[in-house]
Amino acid sequence: MPTRLAAKSFSNSREQLSSRSRANATPLWPMTDLLQVLPDFDAKPYTHLLPSLDKALITANDLLTLDAADVAKRAQLPAGELRKLADAVIAALHLQLGFGGEEAAVGNSFLSASGIPDAPNDGWTCISTLDEELDAALGGGIPRGYLVEITGESGAGKTQFLLTLLLASQLPPPKGLAKSVVYISTEATLSTKRLAQLLSSHPALASLPADEKPSLSRVLSIQTPDLESQEHILRYQLPVAIRKHGIGLVILDSVAANYRAEFEKQGAGNGAAAMARRGTQLVQLGALLRELARTEGITVVVANQVADRFTKAPSAPSSNAASRTTSTNSQGNQSASQGTDHDHAANPASQPAESIVLSADPLALDHQQRWFTGWGDSQYEQAHVQKTPSLGLVWTNQLACRIALKKIPVLSGSRPLIHTVNGQDQWNEQEESHISKWRRWFKVVFAPWAPPSEGRGVEFEITESGIRHVVKPEKK
Template identity: 30%
Template sequence: MQRSVSSLSLNPSVKVKLVGAGFQFTADLLHLKPLQLSKEASLSQQEALEVLQAVRRDGGGGDEAAEGEVSASLTALELLQKEEELRSIVTFSSQLDAALGGGLPVGKTTEICGAPGVGKTQLCLQLAVDVQVPQCFGGVGGQVVYIDTEGSFLLQRVVDIAAAAVRHCSLLVEDDEQRVAMVTFTVETILSNMFLVRCHDYVELLAELHLLPDFLSDHPRVRLLVIDSVAFPFRQHFNELSQRTRLLNGLAQQLIAMATSHDIAVVMTNQMTTRLRGGQSQLVPALGETWGHAPTIRLLLHWAGTRRLADIFKSPGQMESTVQYQITAEGFRDADQSEQPQSKRPRTHTDHSAASQGDICC
């Protein structure tokens, strides 16, 4: 665990300048010279020197011991058992769930990339509902924190998706446990378990993420954090790309830490940008190649004529594959099975976790 810059023994005004310039952790400062830090953080050279001295003096404090305790607290076998206990969040597209190994994993970060209108927000809204599916139906029975940076959260659309999910589960009822669960799985309870935050710029987003760990501790049922989108606040108001890179690196570390320590799935949407390569332009995910290493899983939603396709192009546990999906009045769903494209690489193993979700994947 890195030490926060705000924890150093420095003048408060100096801390404000450091954080405002994108320096959130002591590791961000270790390679800098006083003159460079003075220029990038608008500090006097004397202040910059004092900052670097404080980093060397305090930067390796109590957090190192805490890191040692955390790293030694679980064996590999215990970690495997813990991951097997955590269910995945289904998308209501059985094809995509199968390709993902059962759905979007809790405890990991997932990025959904794609051009406008392809269905990124629709999938996020679907997941915000699906995370609340009761455990007796194969869900996780959790709550969701939904951070909206673009103003694209549509309440009526959520109501439609929630109503469809309730109807779907009601048709699967087979025993008393499921009948009892349906009493509390309603559109009203689904809406009451969504905590919506509107962030208008990157400062508000970083501030919200700073406060979020305490909120998660007070709300242990939260199993999903959605940021729609992570790119929008960071694609403007930056004259220094180095500042943006530092802020994004710190944000990525925060999200990974929250996913693992609070057992939540973190889902972020990202926009696309044009890049010239070999004299030709191509659409690639925004925020640069360095950011691309941050999420555990990356999905690319794109068009192929009139078909909507979802590519899994980064996953430590699943093969690269492509599935077709559609956006219906009821939400994110499978496309016509006869039109499904073939996987880029064939899957070579049986996925038991995907089969375990069969109760709710139609």
């Protein structure tokens, strides 16, 4: 059985957190979103500037993009002081993102002078997926020092992928990091039975000598039932565990569950304020996880849920249901992201596909979603089966890499669910048929070390021995 991190009494922890916050607190002026963008920014040398910046409604974005003389004139402050503040903010942003020259490398053996994650021996250590095609799509695997997300609907294979990483990370380079792992669950408990099955049946693991095999005893697991315990564990307990147990991989499964439970239970009455608070917390979470990955030289992988996304034609009546997050593009089309974990179509299959259109405006969110959500390419997907990762653009901006796992049902005794006409995929209407199996694809949406996947990505399947790519038949 895996070792479990000791969950401390949170009654005393709340008092400790409050006392630490009061002791280390920097005056948080409403100015600005500066301490939301950079939660750990040391603002003490600049506290005499913040009230005036607040009064002049200067944001962090204004500080970085406008000329210092213009900002100084608006806020009635010395331009030289504002330049120092802007330089400090830029340096802090560079450090958080993992570059910044020699200053970023001081006190951090993991970063090289160029800011690129640097391993002691080969300079680039990755965690393998234990499948050559999936590794090729990732440019070799998942490297250290990054915050990576695996997103997909229920049953797409997220858990199987994460369990494989838990075992692969324990392998020696080049397939792993030869280190222990931490699995933090916000939903179901860790499936140790499935881990044992993979150990005994996966081709890359079963044949290893006993002293080289991954072990369940090197998997540390813990559950976080709410946001308060999650914050305490990630901020205080996790850094200690990383150093004490020699952790190389941290998995959070899933990142959206506690946020949905916390903010959706409040209902739609205070929606705007709740979204603002959630956005602030997501920025702080992203900064914390990136800092851990960068300074400790580990890999942080989070699983994320998806919601249905669809766009109605301009003639269709607009809907402002409380269970959807709706945005309007420049053409008047509305896109809605429905907050549910259930697998269901965004529109009935009987509805004509041509009545649902994505925006042709290149500046509209509906048009650009294909480059950051993993869905939205009309050449391979129909508009009424679009998905979007949970937590929105605020969370997307915290990630270094997003991997989308997709699935499409195959119906028995009839035509395939999707067929191609004139180079375009069409959705077939089916009657009295049932799903016989699922086809799944692995798609790299964006990553700084690998190009985005072409087309649908790499097709894979889930077997008793783990995940593996589907070998395509050779054309005669």
